C-alpha cells in the first residue's frame with residue numbers, strides 16, 4: 001500500500017522514543033548513584049539513551065581487546081605464565097619483553113620480569129593466541145588514559161597480574177567464560 005513503509009518506519013521511531021523514557025524512569029534513581037556502577041546497554045535494554053558516564057558504564061563486550069593482563073592460576077596462586085617468551089617473539093611491534101626466573105615456584109617456571117608497552121601495542125592478539133599457558137588475555141579495561149605517552153603506558157609484571165586479578169579473578173578470561181556451558 002502506498003505510504004505503508006513510511007508509517008511503519010514512523011511507528012518504529014515512535015516506539016523507540018517511548019521506550020527511551022519508560023526505560024529511564026525504571027532506572028531512577030540508580031543511574032545517578034556512583035556505587036555500584038550501573039551498567040547500560042544490556043541485551044534487554046530498549047530505546048536510545050545517553051550514558052551518564054561515569055555514574056553509568058557501558059557493559060563491555062566479551063571480545064573487546066583491551067590492554068593485556070596476566071592471569072593467575074587460582075589453584076597455585078601464582079601466574080600461569082612460565083616465562084617462555086613466545087609472546088615476545090610473536091609480537092610484531094616488539095611491545096613485550098619477558099625474562100624467566102632461574103628458580104621454579106611450586107615446581108613451575110615463572111617470569112622474572114614482564115614488560116608490556118601499550119604505546120606501541122596494536123591489540124592484534126597474536127601474543128594471546130600463541131601463549132601455550134593461556135596466561136595472557138585482553139582485559140576489558142577502558143580507563144587507563146594518561147596525559148603523556150611514555151612510562152605511564154608501560155606495565156610491569158605486578159601491574160599486569162593486578163589487572164588479571166581484577167578482570168579475571170578465577171584465572172579465566174572473558175572469552176573462555178563465555179564459552180563455558182551455562
Ligand code: SF4
Nearest residue numbers: 091121122124125127
Ligand atoms: S596484542 Fe599484538 S601488538 Fe600488542 S603486545 Fe600482543 S602481539 Fe604485540
Ligand code: SF4
Nearest residue numbers: 081082084085087131
Ligand atoms: S605470557 Fe605465555 S607466551 Fe608469554 S612468556 Fe608467559 S607463558 Fe610464554
